[in-house]
Amino acid sequence: MITIHVSPEQGIVLTGAGPDHHNLLGDRDHGGLGLTWSEHDGRKGAWYEPHSRHKPLAQHRARIAEIAATLRAAGSPVTIDVSGTASRPTRKAKTGHRPYWVTRTRIAEHLQQHRRDPRATLRRIQRLQEQLRHIDRALNGQAYPQPVEHDGEPVLAEDGRPLLQWHPATGDHRDRLQHDQARLQARIAYWQDIVAQAAEQGVKVWGPQDFQPGDFVLHLGTWCEVLCVNAKSLTVPTGHIEVGRPILRRADTTDLAGQPSHATVRLPYSEIHDRMSQAEAANRFPA
DSSP states (O other): OEEEEEETTTEEEEESOOGGGHHHHSOGGGTSOOOEEESSTTOTTEEEOTTOTTSOGGGGHHHHHHHHHHHHHTTOOEEEEEOOOTTSOOEEEEBSSSBHHHHHHHHHHHHHHHHHOHHHHHHHHHHHHHHHHHHHHHHHTOSSOEEOEETTEEOBOTTSSBOEEOOOOOHHHHHHHHHHHHHHHHHHHHHHHHHHHHHHTTOOOOOGGGOOTTOEEEETTEEEEOOEEOSSEEEEEOOTTOTTOSEEOGGGOBOTTSOBOOOEEEEEGGGOOEEEOHHHHHHHSOO
């Protein structure tokens, strides 16, 4: 069991984790959290956060949440020990999916932000997932495939292109990638939990179950006809005169020469503001 101790006098101190945790907790240049291992100055056998002493506990909340989430993602059980003044007893809280007492204020703030603009939260998740996919590709070698060589010459495939092979990450580089992978997985899980909580409270989160071809979606002030429903997006028509139009049907799109256009674009569900059925569109915007 790893315990994160927090107090104004001692700052952030971790016990229960030894020097063998250096890849996870140590130098940031090597993929760690940036903590320091010490066996002296009152911190015998403990990791601590440099320059964390004599600061209000509120300033440590985000950092504690980050440390706890990283440890949890790595499979380590964690408790948090908050030591206040003499009149305030020590308080502990176990961390499950996330460190509860540390982040409850931030969770409330993030829920409120998501209610105001759920699309921003979904875009944040998409960015984190893209970063995670890049790390996954780097781990298995897909990010930087190398040409196959024989006697110093590239080996060509049947189509004449160089034959490529994957080289999975190894050593310290692999350790850093795995550390970043765990941190991203923890952040994605946290924000997905925010979305789920908000959905339970009535905040609409659009998805493929909400649409069918022929519907219309509101995007940047224009109602666009839904041509195809995809897992992560909707296919809608696009054209050079779509900006400022109240509604855009497939039959309305033209190219720069004024000829009928079949150009389309995919709208992620995070960019959708509202939905209107085909019948509603016909009544509201007669062709």
